[in-house]
Amino acid sequence: MSTLKVTSEQEKEVKALGFLRNRGTDNFSGRIITVNGKITAAQQKCVAEAAEKFGNGTVLFTTRLTIEIPGIPYDKIEEFRAYIAREGLETGGTGSKV
Numbered sequence: 001m002s003t004l005k006v007t008s009e010q011e012k013e014v015k016a017l018g019f020l021r022n023r024g025t026d027n028f029s030g031r032i033i034t035v036n037g038k039i040t041a042a043q044q045k046c047v048a049e050a051a052e053k054f055g056n057g058t059v060l061f062t063t064r065l066t067i068e069i070p071g072i073p074y075d076k077i078e079e080f081r082a083y084i085a086r087e088g089l090e091t092g093g094t095g096s097k098v
Helices: 008-015 041-053 074-085
Strands: 020-021 027-032 067-073
Touching: 008 020, 008 074, 027 074, 041 067, 041 074, 067 074
Parallel strands: none
Antiparallel strands: 020 027, 027 067
């Protein structure tokens, strides 16, 4: 069994950006903020591509009308954020900043 490499400090930093750790791993679920659950077709395509490229290929919808992509490795978080930003999407929506 491998040991976790992401520190609690690093976890706290990315949580503020909208990333929640997937239990027992160094992977995270990235939450993408929507405007009242509405995204364009181009944004939806970008989300699907990002889920396949950076996550585990699944897309979840939260009760707060955000989109969640699980399985993103810690070292791919910034690349993921840059990828979705191309379509005007950003991460967030975790913790008290909601």
